[in-house]
Amino acid sequence: MNEYPPLASEAATEIAQAYASFGNLSSLFLGQKSATIHLRLFPLLLEETEALYEANHPGQESEESELIELYRKSDDQRSLFRARCRKIMERDPLWVTMQGKRRTTLPESVSDPGYVAIERAYEALSR
Numbered sequence: 001m002n003e004y005p006p007l008a009s010e011a012a013t014e015i016a017q018a019y020a021s022f023g024n025l026s027s028l029f030l031g032q033k034s035a036t037i038h039l040r041l042f043p044l045l046l047e048e049t050e051a052l053y054e055a056n057h058p059g060q061e062s063e064e065s066e067l068i069e070l071y072r073k074s075d076d077q078r079s080l081f082r083a084r085c086r087k088i089m090e091r092d093p094l095w096v097t098m099q100g101k102r103r104t105t106l107p108e109s110v111s112d113p114g115y116v117a118i119e120r121a122y123e124a125l126s127r
Contacts, residue, residue: 011121012045018117044088
């Protein structure tokens with residue numbers, strides 16, 4: 001059973017959904033998202049969101065991990081979280097394949113739904 005509040009899984013879900021539709025024409029025109037990509041990205045993103053949450057809310061009944069320590073020692077958790085979440089996408093072979101010949105280096109702008117989802121997640125998890 002997940003010991004973290006639903007906030008961590010909701011944040012991971014939102015980020016995964018945003019990137020599951022990134023560059024997917026059917027999602028653009030029909031609103032359909034790739035469930036396969038979402039399911040591939042979710043566990044990795046959940047690990048990130050839980051680590052960020054734990055780093056900012058000590059005292060949870062959980063095992064310490066290197067990832068939690070990485071966030072605790074970071075001078076800029078926001079940039080670290082953003083970079084690690086984006087690397088999850090950029091390294092996933094299925095996500096890269098779905099992008100075809102498009103650039104797979106993700107933009108950092110408010111016009112990118114994934115970037116916005118990561119920023120929202122950071123705000124919620126670090127409060």
